[in-house]
Amino acid sequence: MIRLEKRPQPSRLWTILAPVLAVLLTMFVGGLLFAALGANPFEAIRTIFWDPIFNAQFASFTRPQLLVKAAPLILIAIGLSIGFRAGIWNIGAEGQYIMGAICGAAAGLALYPSESLLIFPMMVLAGALGGWVWAMIPAILKTRFGTNEILVSLMLVYVAETILGSVATGLLRNPEGRGFPGSRNFKQWDAAHNAEIFSGTGMHWGVVFAFIAVIGAYVLLTRHILGYNIRLTGEAPRAARFSGVRPARIVLICLGLSGLLAGMAGLFEVTGPAGQISIDFNSGYGFTAIIVAFLGRLNPVGILLAGLLMALTYIGGELAQLMLGVPGASIQLFQGMLLFFLLGVDVFTNYRLRIGRREIA
Amino acid sequence: MDLSSINPILLIASIMVSATPILLAAIGEMVVEKSGVLNLGVEGMMITGAVVGFAVAVNSTSPAAGFLAAAVASALLSLAFGVLTQFLLSNQVATGLGLTLVGLGMSSLIGKPYEGIKSPTLPKLDIPVLSDIPVLGRMLFSHDLMVYLSLVLVACVWAFLKYTRAGLILRAVGESHDSAHALGYKVVRIRLLAILFGGACAGLGGAYLSLVRVPQWTEGMTAGAGWIALAIVVFASWRAGRVAIGAYLFGGVTVLQLNLQAAGADVPVALLSASPYLVTIIVLVIISALGAHGAPASLGRPFHASS
Numbered sequence: 001m002i003r004l005e006k007r008p009q010p011s012r013l014w015t016i017l018a019p020v021l022a023v024l025l026t027m028f029v030g031g032l033l034f035a036a037l038g039a040n041p042f043e044a045i046r047t048i049f050w051d052p053i054f055n056a057q058f059a060s061f062t063r064p065q066l067l068v069k070a071a072p073l074i075l076i077a078i079g080l081s082i083g084f085r086a087g088i089w090n091i092g093a094e095g096q097y098i099m100g101a102i103c104g105a106a107a108g109l110a111l112y113p114s115e116s117l118l119i120f121p122m123m124v125l126a127g128a129l130g131g132w133v134w135a136m137i138p139a140i141l142k143t144r145f146g147t148n149e150i151l152v153s154l155m156l157v158y159v160a161e162t163i164l165g166s167v168a169t170g171l172l173r174n175p176e177g178r179g180f181p182g183s184r185n186f187k188q189w190d191a192a193h194n195a196e197i198f199s200g201t202g203m204h205w206g207v208v209f210a211f212i213a214v215i216g217a218y219v220l221l222t223r224h225i226l227g228y229n230i231r232l233t234g235e236a237p238r239a240a241r242f243s244g245v246r247p248a249r250i251v252l253i254c255l256g257l258s259g260l261l262a263g264m265a266g267l268f269e270v271t272g273p274a275g276q277i278s279i280d281f282n283s284g285y286g287f288t289a290i291i292v293a294f295l296g297r298l299n300p301v302g303i304l305l306a307g308l309l310m311a312l313t314y315i316g317g318e319l320a321q322l323m324l325g326v327p328g329a330s331i332q333l334f335q336g337m338l339l340f341f342l343l344g345v346d347v348f349t350n351y352r353l354r355i356g357r358r359e360i361a
Numbered sequence: 362m363d364l365s366s367i368n369p370i371l372l373i374a375s376i377m378v379s380a381t382p383i384l385l386a387a388i389g390e391m392v393v394e395k396s397g398v399l400n401l402g403v404e405g406m407m408i409t410g411a412v413v414g415f416a417v418a419v420n421s422t423s424p425a426a427g428f429l430a431a432a433v434a435s436a437l438l439s440l441a442f443g444v445l446t447q448f449l450l451s452n453q454v455a456t457g458l459g460l461t462l463v464g465l466g467m468s469s470l471i472g473k474p475y476e477g478i479k480s481p482t483l484p485k486l487d488i489p490v491l492s493d494i495p496v497l498g499r500m501l502f503s504h505d506l507m508v509y510l511s512l513v514l515v516a517c518v519w520a521f522l523k524y525t526r527a528g529l530i531l532r533a534v535g536e537s538h539d540s541a542h543a544l545g546y547k548v549v550r551i552r553l554l555a556i557l558f559g560g561a562c563a564g565l566g567g568a569y570l571s572l573v574r575v576p577q578w579t580e581g582m583t584a585g586a587g588w589i590a591l592a593i594v595v596f597a598s599w600r601a602g603r604v605a606i607g608a609y610l611f612g613g614v615t616v617l618q619l620n621l622q623a624a625g626a627d628v629p630v631a632l633l634s635a636s637p638y639l640v641t642i643i644v645l646v647i648i649s650a651l652g653a654h655g656a657p658a659s660l661g662r663p664f665h666a667s668s
Contacts, residue, residue, distance in 0.1 A: 166631035332470075340445065
């Protein structure tokens, strides 16, 4: 007879071990999946997890991609994790990301073709504001009317997607684009281009901000009273209220912060790797960031590592698609599976496995 | 704009068709939530049902087999959620999201070879006598079987929860799992059954989308229908009859905006296409502002028989 016994305290060992075990399990089941798809499982796993960093032939190209893909994931996941800690479920980061990109791009395009040095900082600000405003909608509805933030923030993703489609073909369309949908290309406009800071590293401003966000979140959560209150709200809402924490304020701060970061991520993406506002600009980073946040144990440093790992599966996935003909969708499944295994393995953090009969107390 | 191009008879008839997938998913989710479990994976289960139903229907040329396979596949997927949340005590919100991500990934993987194919669809049942009634007949009585089945299902769920002993136990588990456990009811087993039922219903809803409503497979075709089903459960304050009303209202918005687009209404197209989601938000706000309650007290709380 196997049963679970609650631990008095979450196990520290398992907090770290669980993500590692989840990754191994995902590799194993993923290998079976690739075998079923007719690819050599060992080769597929090596292509995804090893080749992008160490293969002499590709690494010079794929290694910089690691930071490019990880930056938006880390930026968004940091914001989400702070909310998740307080029990505030912002599931609409994808929408905030899109709105950040649209607002930031629009603010810049309004001043085209100025080459002022202020253009890019202003666009970053506008992008952050766009994401913030989009996140304030569920936040205010929650604090005013008690509306469920999960459903509202998610519905807003679909609204943001229709807005994106509309501005890409209308308001923000490139006037010199011969009627094709999509905005001007920021890569051809130096003042607004989020270029690589050191060439060949993939390091752009989004990466810088991602690192700042990691440090900022770490300080906030471990050294600041607000971070303490956020954690308290999530772990013991009643106790938090008795100690004078106003739940409405926490909701506004947490959602606002994650909207801000997601909006920035959108702006860095549209001015950098994506280059322009287009109908299919949204990339699913907002949803993958949820996995990153959990895989990183809602801990800033953990999220940094998880973001890099998830970026690796993106790049490795593309490589596997190219080299082995593995369908691209299998990577998405791979990432979902990772979250699933993590949640399952996590039981050992809070519970101990006991084999044998229950003793009589 | 030419409103006269909108035929009211066809409008009502198409509202019934467009409401059916959400109704199926929502009534299943309501049973799950009544048992105290919040499964946010409806979207993932629906799209899995859509792709499996489509694939099986195309290969067997039998839509009925498609529906059956969709229900089984989504129930199996929901079983993964059940095992994680009930035995391994994982966070229900996170696991539900994970289920959606897995479902979306898996469906596009399975669906790739089926893009651009037309599926065998359900025949319209022209119910004798009733469908011959002049206007009402075409509006209400000449649909396919699933439209009626979904309504029968709502009635069955309503009667089950209200009048049967098993329904009472299910509600008791959802209201207070500790008391139900103390009375000797198998909380985990009952919840697993509810989760399986919810999964099967979501699968049927998804299959209805890909086999009848659109009759083809496109990636991400559920486009938030599963989330809207979740919102409808809140809208309905966890009552079966109101779930049906909610689904039909929502179906009405979806069809009406399409008709208005076709008629060239003087409203931006983006606003029209976003309207189903905007309406859902507005309805949610009104419901929560009114303070309409009825959520099962144990909703979303993990149960472990340790205390």
